[in-house]
Amino acid sequence: MVDATRSGCINHPGVEATVRCKQCGTPVCNTCVVIGPTGRFCSAACQQRHVAFTQRAQQFEGKGRSNVFMRLRNVVGALIVVAAVAGAVLVVGYMFEVPVLKDIAQKALVLIGKG
Numbered sequence: 406m407v408d409a410t411r412s413g414c415i416n417h418p419g420v421e422a423t424v425r426c427k428q429c430g431t432p433v434c435n436t437c438v439v440i441g442p443t444g445r446f447c448s449a450a451c452q453q454r455h456v457a458f459t460q461r462a463q464q465f466e467g468k469g470r471s472n473v474f475m476r477l478r479n480v481v482g483a484l485i486v487v488a489a490v491a492g493a494v495l496v497v498g499y500m501f502e503v504p505v506l507k508d509i510a511q512k513a514l515v516l517i518g519k520g
């Protein structure tokens with residue numbers, strides 16, 4: 406008794422299929438299998454479809470991730486630059502006794518509880 410429906414190659418009904426296509430799930434034998442960089446497939450068409458699909462998924466993922474990181478980095482970077490510039494201006498104004506800046510610096514120190 407040979408169970409032909411269980412694991413027969415799609416192209417060779419009498420031959421046992423050793424591989425299932427990664428793209429469409431079709432069972433194929435060692436002769437029919439198409440081995441590509443992303444897996445084993447029933448045909449070159451399926452292999453190309455899977456490669457295209459994988460590349461699109463990776464591009465989409467990479468783009469989304471880098472966008473979030475870039476935005477985060479830009480925001481954090483801008484905040485750091487603003488804080489550093491403001492702090493430097495206030496410190497310089499305080500040290501060199503520039504009247505307006507010293508006044509602002511003293512107010513800032515009062516605000517953060519050190520005045």
Ligand SMILES: [Zn+2]
Nearest residue numbers: 426429447451
């Ligand atoms: Zn296939």
Ligand SMILES: [Zn+2]
Nearest residue numbers: 414417434437
């Ligand atoms: Zn076959």
